[in-house]
Amino acid sequence: MKSRTKARGVALQVLYEYDLTGHSVGVILQHRLHDNPLEQKHHNFIREIVLGVLPIIEKLDKVIGTYAPDWPLDQVASIDRNIIRIALWEFAVGKCTPVKVAINEAVELAKIFGSDSTPRFINGVLGSLVTNLNDFQSSLNNQD
Numbered sequence: 001m002k003s004r005t006k007a008r009g010v011a012l013q014v015l016y017e018y019d020l021t022g023h024s025v026g027v028i029l030q031h032r033l034h035d036n037p038l039e040q041k042h043h044n045f046i047r048e049i050v051l052g053v054l055p056i057i058e059k060l061d062k063v064i065g066t067y068a069p070d071w072p073l074d075q076v077a078s079i080d081r082n083i084i085r086i087a088l089w090e091f092a093v094g095k096c097t098p099v100k101v102a103i104n105e106a107v108e109l110a111k112i113f114g115s116d117s118t119p120r121f122i123n124g125v126l127g128s129l130v131t132n133l134n135d136f137q138s139s140l141n142n143q144d
Contacts (some may be wrong), residue, residue, distance in 0.1 A: 001117075007042040008105055010088060011049040012113060015082040018054070025054060053089045059087045060093075063136050068128045071121070083109050083122055087130060092137050096120070100129055 014028045029050060033043050053060070055139040064084060065073050073081060087106035097105070103126045110118040129136055 003038060003042050007038060007045045009045045009112060010036045010107055012082055012109055014053060015053060016079055019078045019082065025050065049086055049089065052094050053085050056058050056086065061090055067132045068125045069135055071125055079113050080084060080118055080121060084125055087126055092133065095129055
């Protein structure tokens with residue numbers, strides 16, 4: 001597995017644990033970074049994702065619900081929600097990853113951490129959101 005893909009996987013694990021337990025993000029990050037020896041630049045990437053996604057989870061979820069209404073977010077598995085949140089943050093908010101790369105990486109994470117149907121589901125949701133990318137970015141920036 002490529003190092004950046006592994007870093008995204010660690011970020012996903014942090015967000016997933018936070019979703020399920022509400023443990024301190026700092027403590028979760030510390031444990032995950034200790035358990036996953038990666039180069040410092042990848043530790044920074046993990047922190048960037050986690051600390052970028054966490055403060056805007058509600059905004060991301062609202063936008064996902066608006067632009068992908070066929071998938072009620074409260075019925076989506078936590079791992080799937082967090083994969084979508086990471087990809088959206090990467091290409092639409094952090095703008096640190098090209099759209100196609102973010103989607104491909106999300107599908108890879110889905111293959112590793114999700115169920116058999118997760119990769120197709122993730123691809124479909126992200127495809128729907130990309131179709132409305134300008135509206136998505138505008139609504140994300142305009143929300144309180």
